[in-house]
Amino acid sequence: MTHSPSSLRWSLTLLIVGLVAAGLHSRGTIENRFATATVVDAPKKESAIALFLPIEMPRSTPSAHASSAAFMPDGSLLVAWFGGTREGADDVAIQMARVKDGRVQDSWISLTCQQLEGLTHRVIRTLGNPVVWVDANGLVRLHVVSVSYGGWAGSSVNQLLSEDGGKSWSSARKLILSPLLNLSTLVRNQPVTMEDGTLGLPAYHELLHKWGMWVRVTTEGRVLQCERMPSNVGELLQPAVVAISASDAVAVLRNTNTAQPVIGRSATADGGQTWELMAPLDIPNPNASVCMIRLLDGSLLIAANPLASGRNVLQLFRSRDSGASWTASRTIERSEIGGEFSYPSFAQSADGMIYLSYTGQRKVIRLCAFNTAWIDAGDNEKAAMESAQ
Amino acid sequence: MNTNAIYGLVAQGVIVAMVIRFAREIFGRKGLARFGMELWIPAAIVLIVPIAGISIAQHLRGLWGDPSIVTFLLLLLYVVRPSSLPSRPRLSTCVLVSLFVMLPLFLPLFLMTPSMPVDLYSIGWHPTWILIALAVIVAISISLRTITPQWINFIAIALIAYSGGVMESDNLWDYLVDPGLLFTIAFLALEGVMARLRGRTLKSNLNT
Numbered sequence: 311m312t313h314s315p316s317s318l319r320w321s322l323t324l325l326i327v328g329l330v331a332a333g334l335h336s337r338g339t340i341e342n343r344f345a346t347a348t349v350v351d352a353p354k355k356e357s358a359i360a361l362f363l364p365i366e367m368p369r370s371t372p373s374a375h376a377s378s379a380a381f382m383p384d385g386s387l388l389v390a391w392f393g394g395t396r397e398g399a400d401d402v403a404i405q406m407a408r409v410k411d412g413r414v415q416d417s418w419i420s421l422t423c424q425q426l427e428g429l430t431h432r433v434i435r436t437l438g439n440p441v442v443w444v445d446a447n448g449l450v451r452l453h454v455v456s457v458s459y460g461g462w463a464g465s466s467v468n469q470l471l472s473e474d475g476g477k478s479w480s481s482a483r484k485l486i487l488s489p490l491l492n493l494s495t496l497v498r499n500q501p502v503t504m505e506d507g508t509l510g511l512p513a514y515h516e517l518l519h520k521w522g523m524w525v526r527v528t529t530e531g532r533v534l535q536c537e538r539m540p541s542n543v544g545e546l547l548q549p550a551v552v553a554i555s556a557s558d559a560v561a562v563l564r565n566t567n568t569a570q571p572v573i574g575r576s577a578t579a580d581g582g583q584t585w586e587l588m589a590p591l592d593i594p595n596p597n598a599s600v601c602m603i604r605l606l607d608g609s610l611l612i613a614a615n616p617l618a619s620g621r622n623v624l625q626l627f628r629s630r631d632s633g634a635s636w637t638a639s640r641t642i643e644r645s646e647i648g649g650e651f652s653y654p655s656f657a658q659s660a661d662g663m664i665y666l667s668y669t670g671q672r673k674v675i676r677l678c679a680f681n682t683a684w685i686d687a688g689d690n691e692k693a694a695m696e697s698a699q
Numbered sequence: 700m701n702t703n704a705i706y707g708l709v710a711q712g713v714i715v716a717m718v719i720r721f722a723r724e725i726f727g728r729k730g731l732a733r734f735g736m737e738l739w740i741p742a743a744i745v746l747i748v749p750i751a752g753i754s755i756a757q758h759l760r761g762l763w764g765d766p767s768i769v770t771f772l773l774l775l776l777y778v779v780r781p782s783s784l785p786s787r788p789r790l791s792t793c794v795l796v797s798l799f800v801m802l803p804l805f806l807p808l809f810l811m812t813p814s815m816p817v818d819l820y821s822i823g824w825h826p827t828w829i830l831i832a833l834a835v836i837v838a839i840s841i842s843l844r845t846i847t848p849q850w851i852n853f854i855a856i857a858l859i860a861y862s863g864g865v866m867e868s869d870n871l872w873d874y875l876v877d878p879g880l881l882f883t884i885a886f887l888a889l890e891g892v893m894a895r896l897r898g899r900t901l902k903s904n905l906n907t
Contacts, residue, residue: 321848321855325837328858329830332871335862336826427753431704433761458761486868489820490878491764533869535824
């Protein structure tokens with residue numbers, strides 16, 4: 311192979327420039343520490359009276375699914391879901407509603423396929439699984455799944471910013487998380503705030519194999535890290551992550567393995583840098599989404615469909631030992647076989663009220679609010695009944 | 700429109716121009732080819748003309764995403780200055796590129812199970828080891844005289860593009876390699892074979 315020495319010298323100079331520039335661009339280490347809320351014995355404003363309040367949500371499309379909720383700085387709750395004629399249809403849009411004082415104040419179509427096309431400069435055929443996150447300044451970040459061609463296996467995750475409470479979107483960025491054409495990356499549950507202001511986004515992959523992913527992403531949408539969550543009880547996806555301390559977090563995952571249909575569990579002790587597979591929970595899982603929240607008193611709460619098959623029961627489970635053991639708690643919904651109350655999502659207000667949104671029969675999003683006193687009362691009733699037996 | 704989108708859309712235009720140029724190589728110069736416009740008119744159409752509300756380039760971008768910088772440079776050279784391309788990549792180049800593409804891109808998806816902890820693609824978010832490996836591979840290749848300055852330039856430009864965040868991805872692998880690179884390398888090898896065959900035919904015609 312012959313070439314002139316001068317051209318080789320020029321190329322090597324360019325390479326050195328490239329290596330130095332790339333090295334500088336990627337320098338620095340990630341701060342792997344969770345921003346954890348301080349645990350309080352009992353929230354000051356929380357009522358000791360058991361409260362449970364169903365909230366009627368708007369129904370504007372024949373199909374509605376996969377809600378996500380987050381609180382705005384003014385105390386109102388922002389709920390997002392995807393709705394259209396059917397899941398996967400090209401008229402599916404991200405719908406939003408704002409809830410305050412137990413009532414829906416406003417609802418609107420927040421993001422359409424055409425709007426996301428304009429923001430990301432690529433064809434978008436359908437949308438799914440919106441996840442909302444609101445910062446202290448009221449800026450709303452939306453992570454939303456989009457499909458250009460094919461089904462959910464061909465999906466990818468986009469991050470968008472809204473400065474007007476979810477009415478309009480800007481700064482859209484497609485998150486490149488998968489090596490082969492960025493196929494099959496999705497989100498379902500809410501991100502965890504990190505100490506350095508970045509987000510830890512639980513995501514998942516479902517082409518050929520399924521696994522959970524832990525994605526560190528800046529609020530501008532720059533991906534800093536993406537780690538796989540291990541799996542051996544089956545094929546686990548849709549992780550729901552809560553931070554226990556600055557370095558520890560627990561994840562519960564939907565299990566697609568019908569031979570061992572229980573909720574999967576993973577944990578990290580180094581701020582999400584590595585994830586260890588833990589023994590699965592003793593809670594059945596019919597290949598259905600699970601959500602988890604750390605309450606103000608430090609206990610953990612799961613909402614899940616605790617059946618080997620079917621999604622016709624939606625029930626709460628609580629852990630007071632950072633997820634090591636769980637006890638069955640209140641049942642939110644129960645219907646005949648064939649019914650569906652699925653894809654739950656939690657949010658807790660500053661006064662301790664817990665809001666749970668979920669899909670009802672794939673047609674409507676349901677929302678209810680309750681407090682820990684209501685959960686405790688149910689637990690006490692159950693314990694009394696068990697002791698009486 | 701940001702840099703990521705501009706790069707992605709222009710890259711789709713270059714892909715279309717490459718396909719048309721290749722078709723011209725096979726079917727010969729006809730029609731607009733005599734004016735030298737055959738490559739850029741369709742490329743411009745792809746970038747501008749909308750179908751169902753968005754440009755063809757946006758459809759293509761949704762279909763296969765953005766090519767890596769190295770693939771983009773190869774295709775661009777093929778379109779604008781094919782004489783400066785390596786006419787037939789060496790077998791060692793093909794194997795090296797294939798390994799670079801196969802290891803991080805295909806293995807994690809097709810062969811590795813979720814319980815296997817090694818994910819080479821994830822190294823691309825903190826690419827110190829990739830940069831060291833590139834420096835070593837280039838140094839060895841120069842000493843063995845198996846790499847041309849052109850390939851070094853491709854790698855260098857990809858690294859500079861990475862430092863400038865030209866692509867949507869924040870992973871260095873996506874700047875260096877992509878599945879299309881395998882096809883591009885194979886295509887260039889095929890081009891070389893075709894050129895050699897054409898040369899033989901011309902030679903035999905001259906002899907007769």
